Amino acid sequence: MTTSVLVAGATGDLGQRIVRDLLTHDTRIRVLTRPGSGTAAALYGANxxxxxxxxxYTDPAALTTAVTGTDVIVSVVSGTRPVIVDAQRALLAAAVAAGVPRFIPSDYSSDYRQIALGTNRNFELRREFAADLDAAPIKVTSVLNGAFADMLTGTAPMIAFGRRKVMYWSSADQILDFTTKDDVARVVALVALDADAPRVVEIAGDRVTARSVAQTMSELTGTPFKLQFAGTTGTLSLLAKAVRRFSKTTDAAFPAWQGMQYFVSMFSGQAQLRHVDNDRYGDYDWTSVRDVLAVHLAGQGSASPSTALK
Structure with a gap:
């Protein structure tokens, strides 16, 4: 039986990957787009x-019409309060009004449920919207995947490639959860088809520590990568608050201080996944942190093929 899936945020990086994976199954897809945007048509108009x-999102009637008749809504929107809370609330209300059976919110993150108040803005926005989801008469499944492993090659400044160092806060042995965007997209597509999916599905393509990452980098490059203690998570949290206070980009989704807050959540262990269920959808060859780094280094000419692909 064909599953009708509405995807909100389908023109973004992760959204496009999810649509690609949904198309490998027996699905009919609706892509929700804002009035006046031609991006969705350019990407998907020929399919x-x-x-x-x-x-x-400010038009309840139009939004309800858009989602009516679908089996599940997959939200992949990205942003701050106007998107993660306000737009998703509108989407949720439309889903309930239209009688859509299931909703997958735009979480795709570490476990935001146990973080300390005031330590991570983006996680707190997700937790705020989660309260709405839990109170709504609709079946909800969140996918939690740790951090995107793809960010280790540049966006997340944990690995100082040029200085051959791996940064850590508080403990070099804290477990860190990472999953590639492609692996997340695969699971989200399967969750969309799974009417029996639980409230939360936790996955981790790899679980590493700063110490093991330094060892991996040393093996891949043939040169020692050293651990660099960058302070405690408490100190980093205070620094993030100070930078945020004087930042001119408080409404940006990922300013520098938000990156600091992510590291606080991860290295403090508060956001660590506790119930990883990688086998829920059968055996799968997950992409490891080593795989991601090997491909990156090979592309940069920083590791020989014989070493990088081991």
Whole structure:
């Protein structure tokens, strides 16, 4: 039986990957786009299995019409409060009004449920919206995957490639959860098809420590990578608050201080995944942190093929 899936945020990086994986199954996809945007049409207009529907998040009637008749809504929107809370609340209300059976929120992160108040803005926004989800008469499944492993090659300044150092806060042996965007997209597509999916599905493509990452980098490059103590998570949290106070980009989704807050959540252990269920959808060859780093180094000419692909 064909599953009808509406994807909100389908033009973003992760959203496109999720749509790609959904197309490998028996699905009919609706891509929700805002009025006046031509991006969705450019990406998906030629695919006869994808319908493009238009509605503003501020237009309840249009939004309800857009989601009516679908089996599940997959939200992949990204941003701050106007998106993660306000837009998703509107999408949730439309889903309930239209009688859509299931909703997958735009979480795709570490476990935001146990973080200390005031330590991570983006996680707190997700937790705030989660309260709405839990109170709504609709079945909800969140996918928690740790951090995106893809960020280790540049966006997340944990590995100082040029200085051959791996940064850590508080403990070099704290477990860190990482999953590639492609692996996350695969699981989200399977969750969308799984009417029996639980409230939360936790996955981790790899579970590493700063110490093991330094060892991996040493092996891949043939030169020693040393651990660099960068302070405690408490100190980093205070620094993030100070930088945020004087930042001119407080409404940006990922300013520098937000990156600091992510490291606080991860290295403090508060956001560590506790119930990883990688086998829920059968055996799968997950992409490891080593795999991600090997491909990156090979592309940069920093590791020989014989070493990088071991």
């Amino acid at each position: 006869d299995r994808i319908d493009i529907v238009t509605a503003a």
